[in-house]
Amino acid sequence: AVIFALSFFSGSELGLQGIAIPEQFGGAGAGTRELSIVCEEMGRALLVGPYLSSVAIAGQALVACSDLRAKQRWLPGIADGSIIATLAVAEESDRWDGNESTTVADGEGNETTLSGIKMFVPDGGTSDVFVVIAARDRTRGMFVVERSTAGPAAEPFETLDLTRPMARLVLDRTPATQIDLGDSPSEQIQRIFDLAVIVVAAEQLGGAQRCLDMAVEYAKIREQFGRPIGSFQAIKHRCADLLVLIEAARSALLF
Numbered sequence: 001a002v003i004f005a006l007s008f009f010s011g012s013e014l015g016l017q018g019i020a021i022p023e024q025f026g027g028a029g030a031g032t033r034e035l036s037i038v039c040e041e042m043g044r045a046l047l048v049g050p051y052l053s054s055v056a057i058a059g060q061a062l063v064a065c066s067d068l069r070a071k072q073r074w075l076p077g078i079a080d081g082s083i084i085a086t087l088a089v090a091e092e093s094d095r096w097d098g099n100e101s102t103t104v105a106d107g108e109g110n111e112t113t114l115s116g117i118k119m120f121v122p123d124g125g126t127s128d129v130f131v132v133i134a135a136r137d138r139t140r141g142m143f144v145v146e147r148s149t150a151g152p153a154a155e156p157f158e159t160l161d162l163t164r165p166m167a168r169l170v171l172d173r174t175p176a177t178q179i180d181l182g183d184s185p186s187e188q189i190q191r192i193f194d195l196a197v198i199v200v201a202a203e204q205l206g207g208a209q210r211c212l213d214m215a216v217e218y219a220k221i222r223e224q225f226g227r228p229i230g231s232f233q234a235i236k237h238r239c240a241d242l243l244v245l246i247e248a249a250r251s252a253l254l255f
Helices: 002-010 032-045 051-064 068-080 185-221 233-254
Strands: 085-088 104-106 113-122 129-136 139-146 153-157 166-175 177-179
Touching: 032 051, 032 185, 051 068, 051 085, 051 113, 051 129, 051 185, 085 113, 113 129, 129 166, 139 166, 139 185, 185 233
Parallel strands: 085 129, 104 129
Antiparallel strands: 104 113, 113 166, 129 139, 139 177, 153 166
8 A cells, every 4th residue: 555655646656647548648558457457456455545536537537538638738647646636526416427517617718617516526625637527508518627727616525434535626617628528428428437437346346355355364363162263154154255246246347
């Protein structure tokens, strides 16, 4: 976990930030499977850091878009760790698909602004770049807001999972850049959501595997009635059930 954390913040140790970013933008050019392996190991180590939100979700949202200028502007910084990014989707309705977004875009070109409130923005308190799903003329679109601009207000708030900081993002006519999603913006946004589900599942898989490993190790050393508890059939069955669930999750993730 220490190695992963140092790697993220230095941007030079293992190069994990750019693993799934194309080489032309400073990355290694690997794919979703390689990124999932990294996220699984970080889940296993319970890494407290913005890797998932910045590299695996917001970074991949920019990789998936059709906007070359946006990629050239932000992906190199994400790849070397100098930029921390995040994806802002959910609102007070708790919907995560953006279909009923009350965050709206006004203006055109360099005059585009966003107004609305985004909830549960992962690592929003420390992010430099916010990839925001908002509505323009009742159609979903993707926009980028930079912390260095006038606005936005990212207000951290506490949730049940203290290892994943969340923030409330307040946008009040905040300058934004619209991202070109090609001819099928809804399909592109759905693809971004699908990729996010994959990497989150990989992280959760790593955590589940670590829990099983710890349980098995404890069952080997904890003794009761003069023998390790792992020798009791009830404990064996419980561990076997967990293994079956984890392997099923791994199969679903990989295939």
